[in-house]
Amino acid sequence: MLNISGLKEGIVLDHIKAGQGLEIYDLLGLDRVDGQVAIIKNAQSQKMGRKDIIKIEGSLDQVDLDALGYIDHNITVNIVKDNRIVEKKKLSLPKMITNVIRCKNPRCITSIEQELPQVFYLADEKAGTYRCKYCDEKYTGHENRKV
Numbered sequence: 001m002l003n004i005s006g007l008k009e010g011i012v013l014d015h016i017k018a019g020q021g022l023e024i025y026d027l028l029g030l031d032r033v034d035g036q037v038a039i040i041k042n043a044q045s046q047k048m049g050r051k052d053i054i055k056i057e058g059s060l061d062q063v064d065l066d067a068l069g070y071i072d073h074n075i076t077v078n079i080v081k082d083n084r085i086v087e088k089k090k091l092s093l094p095k096m097i098t099n100v101i102r103c104k105n106p107r108c109i110t111s112i113e114q115e116l117p118q119v120f121y122l123a124d125e126k127a128g129t130y131r132c133k134y135c136d137e138k139y140t141g142h143e144n145r146k147v
Ligand SMILES: [Zn+2]
Pocket: 103, 104, 105, 108, 109, 110, 132, 133, 134, 135, 136, 137
């Protein structure tokens, strides 16, 4: 049973691979959240052995679920209201992600025009391959991602 004590209203990201909690904190920009955020490292998990958990106080719109689905769609998103879990969301690989990863092609227009959003689309769902919307360069930088 997931311990949500201390969280009256918010989101609990469960089943994060052990050691990946901080990376997810950074990628989701959780330092910009107004409410409390807690990262629990190396929690016991029957399914995974060890796992990380992130608790975020406040509403769901603070979390980019597309970005989260991209990082690891096996993460469970629990919605907490009045100290109990009222909903569990399943994640999937998003069709499109914006400003989560950056194109590494030096000739890409986004390398020249820095104000352009970084947009990648899902090119191969089975392989979990993403390509840049502008230059079609395959993104290879996120080796840890489980597909
Ligand atoms: Zn590009």
